[in-house]
Amino acid sequence: AAGVIQSPRHLIKEKRETATLKCYPIPRHDTVYWYQQGPGQDPQFLISFYEKMQSDKGSIPDRFSAQQFSDYHSELNMSSLELGDSALYFCASSLKWEGLPYEQYFGPGTRLTVT
Amino acid sequence: DAKTTQPNSMESNEEEPVHLPCNHSTISGTDYIHWYRQLPSQGPEYVIHGLTSNVNNRMASLAIAEDRKSSTLILHRATLRDAAVYYCILRDELAGGTSYGKLTFGQGTILTVHP
Numbered sequence: 001a002a003g004v005i006q007s008p009r010h011l012i013k014e015k016r017e018t019a020t021l022k023c024y025p026i027p028r029h030d031t032v033y034w035y036q037q038g039p040g041q042d043p044q045f046l047i048s049f050y051e052k053m054q055s056d057k058g059s060i061p062d063r064f065s066a067q068q069f070s071d072y073h074s075e076l077n078m079s080s081l082e083l084g085d086s087a088l089y090f091c092a093s094s095l096k097w098e099g100l101p102y103e104q105y106f107g108p109g110t111r112l113t114v115t
Numbered sequence: 116d117a118k119t120t121q122p123n124s125m126e127s128n129e130e131e132p133v134h135l136p137c138n139h140s141t142i143s144g145t146d147y148i149h150w151y152r153q154l155p156s157q158g159p160e161y162v163i164h165g166l167t168s169n170v171n172n173r174m175a176s177l178a179i180a181e182d183r184k185s186s187t188l189i190l191h192r193a194t195l196r197d198a199a200v201y202y203c204i205l206r207d208e209l210a211g212g213t214s215y216g217k218l219t220f221g222q223g224t225i226l227t228v229h230p
Contacts, residue, residue, distance in 0.1 A: 004158075033217060042202070042220040043159060056217050090158045094216070103149075104218060106158030 002026055004107035006091050012113045013081050021076040021110045025093030031055070032074040033104060034066060037088040049074060050096070081114045088112075119203045124225040127193045135188040135224055137203030142183050147208050150177065150188050151218065152199040159202070159220075162188065198228045 005024040013019050025032050031050045035043040045058035049068035060066075063081075068074045078085060088111050092104040120138040127133040139148070150162040163170055163177045165186070170177040176189040190197055202223035206216075 031216060035218075035220075042222065043153075043218075045217040045219065048216055050216070058217065092158070092218075103161035103164065104159075106160065109158050 004091055004093050004105055006089075006107040006110050008110060009108065010111050010113075012115065014115055015081055015083065017081050017114075019078045019081060019112060021078070021089050021091075021112070023074045023076070023091030023093075023107060025072050025074070025091075026095075026105055029093035029095045029105070030072065031094045031096060032068055032072070033092040033094075034060075034074070034076050035090040035092065035106075037090065037109075038084075039087070043090060046076070078112075083114050086112060086114045119205060119221055121201070121203055121222065121224045123222065124227065126227045126229065127190075128229050129195060130192050133190040133193045133197070133226065133228075135190070135201050135203075135226065136185065137187070138185045139203070139205055140184045142205055143207065145207050146205040148177065148179060148183075148186050149204045149206055149218070150175070151202045151204060151220075152197075153202070153223075154196075154199045159218075160199075162201070193226075193228045195228050195230060198226055200225050 007022045033048040034046040037043040046060040047066050048056045052068045063079050066076045088109045090106050090109045092106045094104045147164050147166050149164040151159045153159045163175050165177045178187045200223040202220050204218050
């Protein structure tokens with residue numbers, strides 16, 4: 001079965017650079033979530049989209065922005081990168097089922113290293 | 116968001132049952148109880164969810180206390196592959212609510228399985 005695809009899997013950037021992370025949800029899934037997991041920490045919710053509209057927002061820095069496109073893939077854009085942005089970034093997708101969100105399927109993550 | 120409390124770590128032997136507890140004394144009527152797990156170097160993975168009644172699926176069973184203030188994830192026969200961090204998460208499934216859909220990860224239980 002198709003899974004959530006994230007690219008790139010690894011990314012190395014320098015401070016103050018920009019980065020773009022991509023997420024391709026499971027076919028027919030209409031909701032995308034982004035999470036950040038720092039070293040030794042638990043995943044933290046950043047932002048979500050439902051039917052290409054932002055549906056919820058968590059502790060996402062103003063330097064970060066995201067969007068969901070017409071084909072439902074999503075991109076997380078990160079500017080003015082800081083050392084503290086080094087983390088695993090997970091994308092998850094789900095399908096609204098009878099009006100309720102169902103389980104989320106997570107991708108393998110993108111490991112971002114800022115030097 | 117209602118909070119959950121889990122033990123930091125638990126150990127089990129292979130092929131033995133494992134009972135992972137979760138306390139959620141401030142749970143609200145619209146909170147579903149979700150369990151996810153994260154294997155080393157992977158994204159979180161859905162395990163099971165429930166509202167009031169006990170639930171079974173191919174991965175595990177979920178036993179929910181009558182007052183819903185606690186629940187237990189049951190792995191019937193632990194395998195080495197079950198070694199992971201297990202997260203108990205409450206999610207408000209009220210359509211249109213501000214916590215609609217996102218997962219709020221707290222400190223999970225690190226499960227170690229011995230051969």
